[in-house]
Amino acid sequence: MITTPNIRFSSTIRVVNDDEFSRFNAYALEQQDMVADYPWTHHERVRLKPQGLTTEAFNCNAGGITNGDRLTLFHLEPTALYDDERKLDETTDALESDILELKKENPNLRAVLTGGDADDESSLTLKESLLALFAKFRIPVSILWGANGTDVHYDTTTDTWTLHAHDMPATLDDFRERFPDAHIAAGDQLIIDEEEIDPTDLTQ
Numbered sequence: 001m002i003t004t005p006n007i008r009f010s011s012t013i014r015v016v017n018d019d020e021f022s023r024f025n026a027y028a029l030e031q032q033d034m035v036a037d038y039p040w041t042h043h044e045r046v047r048l049k050p051q052g053l054t055t056e057a058f059n060c061n062a063g064g065i066t067n068g069d070r071l072t073l074f075h076l077e078p079t080a081l082y083d084d085e086r087k088l089d090e091t092t093d094a095l096e097s098d099i100l101e102l103k104k105e106n107p108n109l110r111a112v113l114t115g116g117d118a119d120d121e122s123s124l125t126l127k128e129s130l131l132a133l134f135a136k137f138r139i140p141v142s143i144l145w146g147a148n149g150t151d152v153h154y155d156t157t158t159d160t161w162t163l164h165a166h167d168m169p170a171t172l173d174d175f176r177e178r179f180p181d182a183h184i185a186a187g188d189q190l191i192i193d194e195e196e197i198d199p200t201d202l203t204q
């Protein structure tokens with residue numbers, strides 16, 4: 001399906017518990033061309049697909065960019081990128097190429113950034129590089145970062161991100177504890193324990 005030019009959309013972000021994501025994950029893993037997997041570089045990203053999945057983002061940064069019909073989903077191990085600026089440039093160049101391709105169908109993109117470890121300098125540095133890339137193209141980004149063990153899936157047919165932090169019950173209090181950096185972009189909707197969460201409640 002071709003997206004109507006300049007169509008604006010919003011995303012739903014559902015935070016689920018271990019059991020919920022385990023059931024969902026069993027199906028998604030069958031779609032091998034829609035899984036960002038080891039060794040977690042830009043070469044393994046899910047590129048311009050209708051859905052994508054990645055799991056076990058500990059100090060890695062994970063997330064994706066979508067135009068509502070297709071997405072690029074990434075899972076990036078930060079250590080090699082932190083030690084080699086050339087590899088970091090190659091990674092951001094690859095994502096920038098996908099952004100430009102997505103913009104041909106709809107200039108109004110949205111992004112989610114998750115994964116990450118706030119105690120890992122390489123993880124923090126990669127996070128800032130990705131946020132700078134999104135800012136360059138004025139892409140609204142919802143940040144759910146720092147849980148040190150995150151799984152994520154996106155489906156364009158429902159425009160829903162499904163997010164799971166390892167060993168975390170899907171409650172607001174647990175979410176606040178596990179995600180030290182949480183910001184929901186204007187227009188996105190955060191669902192925890194089947195209830196919509198006011199973004200101002202994330203910092204309370």
